[in-house]
Amino acid sequence: MKLKTSLRSALLAATMIPLGLAAQAEEITIAIGHQSMCTDTYTAGIVIKELGLLEKHLPTDGKYADAEYDISWADYSSGGPITNQMLANKLNFGVMGDYPLIVNGAKFQETDSLRTVYVAGTGYNLKGSGNAIVVPVESDIYSIDQLQGKEVSTPVGSAAWGMLLKAMQDNDIPTSEYVLKNQSPAVGAANIAAGKIDAHSDFCPWSEIMEYRGTGRKIYDGSETGVPYLHGVVVRQDFAEEYPEVVQAFIKAVYEAGEWIREDPMRAVTEMESWTGVEKEVLYLYFSKGGHLTLEPSIKTEWIDALKFNHGVLVAEKAIPPLDFDAWITEDYLKAAYADMGVDYEVDKAKMVDPEVANEGLPMEIWHSRDGISTYGTAAEFLKGMADIRATAALVNATYVYDVESGLKLFGKTAFWVKAGDDFATFLRKGEAEAYASANAGQVVTFDDAIAAYATDG
Amino acid sequence: MRNVTDVEMAKEVTLMEVVKTLGHAVRLDWRRMVVTGLTFALLMQVLMMIALMVRFQGLPNYAVGYDWIGNVIHIIKSTPSWGDIMPIVNQEWLIEIGKMNYDYGTGISEWSLNVVPVRIMVLFVLGALVALCLSLLRTDQCDVATGTTLRATTGLGTVLIAMTNATMSWVVCCAAPSWVVGLAMLGLGVSTSLALESMGPALNLAGFGLLLCTAHYLAWRKTRNPQHLSGSLKHA
Incomplete structure (x- = not known):
């Protein structure tokens, strides 16, 4: 009798397993690749992560009523590896600067079945500040035309590389008249400190780190190119189509991260220093009133023009694949997120902060x-x-x-x-x-x- | 009596016979081929690590293991096109060992060796092919000049494949492991190295082509001269 009861219980339990599985909540994995050593990505990266802003905005009703979110953050020193990880679907979201963004879109469009969409910006400098060319502090070089015949390093493929090429072209210095070396930010900064390289071109906030530490001196600021410098967020299209409300939640988090910084820049840079290791005095140069960075996620027509211009630079230099900008860039998620927050998207989009005036x-x-x-x-x-x-x-x-x-x-x-x-x-x-x-x-x-x-x- | 040239002899040996000879040689020497293949793949990883440590005058200070099988399954599940799967899986790492620079922020990997299982498999095949060629050469009664040429061809093929399957990364050169890092480390300009990067698959194919042609040629020579096949199937 006891055996019969046990057998029946076991059978009943076995039949209940599929029902139990059916009732189990859907787990949504959200993996984000960010860069804690690139200031302009902070509002879509480290700030959201540390303040838990994404969790705050994630949908919990409708089809998400039973959803369980598994959020992970991966920190990278450049945008390239983020793209590789997105291709392997180990990251759904990627945050990076303008040139790596273009490479991301083009690399995905090169595949048969995978795509990303550019869904939001993080911040910008209208004139291109953030990138800069730095020389050792004791150097006798004071202007870009003195770089003829010199060794200049830069992280090839980065926004700073694009800026360097444009700056040299603007000053009639052909590539044959200087030695271009590919060096990562950390290596470039170390070489500037040791006086091993004549000049190094880098992205935010490396030039200012060198200035603050007293090892480097800026001779050329990205603002002289007149091309806006911007960063943004890309998402795998399959993820965005399956969970559009999650993408909107991410954009709301980006917006709130910007508000949090503007509310108290001193508090923000102090916190960010503890999260990233970048000196707060350097971060203040970016995030304070009058700083290099305007935090605002809208996608402006001027940004699309700048991205197209940057793509042209890359095509000429590295023959990267073509990029269909119309298929890649979408404002749909931004508009939906803004509407949910009750903020007028068009007003933000129309705003343009010029440091010279502001x-x-x-x-x-x-x-x-x-x-x-x-x-x-x-x-x-x-x-x-x-x-x-x-x-x-x-x-x-x-x-x-x-x-x-x-x-x-x-x-x-x-x-x-x-x-x-x-x-x-x-x-x-x-x-x-x-x-x-x-x-x-x-x-x-x-x-x-x-x-x-x-x-x-x- | 007229000497019969190799070309004339070739007309008398069919492709099937050459393949049979190759099959026979593989059956005869498969253990050596497996051992050489494994040794080659592992030795390459050790050599790359030593090259990095010597070049950068430092020891690695971090190592990370990756769930390669899990990652590959994940990629296959989430990539609709089979044509896209292989190039992505090719980049998947099993182990990363390198030197992290903590001077700035939370640390930046300056150089690393990336153990990539797909590349290990390629190196294994390379080792096995080299073993096959050397085995065929050992029993070939060719003159010194021909022997030297065949050994040089095998060597060139080996270098091309080994070089294009190097999986080192160096921040100065690029953000992901690339075969051209080896060239850059040897002193070739980074820009030149990067310009050569796209030639990697072609050079890799050329290397395999050379090795396969060498093996085919040696097997053809054996086929036309059957007394060379007098060895017994010791390991069969």
């Missing part, structure tokens, strides 16, 4: 190691503030000023200072500083000399 009149800043950031409306006040701090031997983390020509935010210590009468002006490049000095009967002085002018004796 940063005019912004105060200079001193980051006191104990008291935090102080702002100064004029150069005289700023220099007096620095002189006072130095008189007390207090520590300063960093100082920030603006380039008169481009409106670009700079470290005070790396800017070229011009004293003309009682006024001071700050410049990114030596040539423009000297031109301003001769036009205004002034002279180029060092940062220390400028501060010394306001030091009180005793």
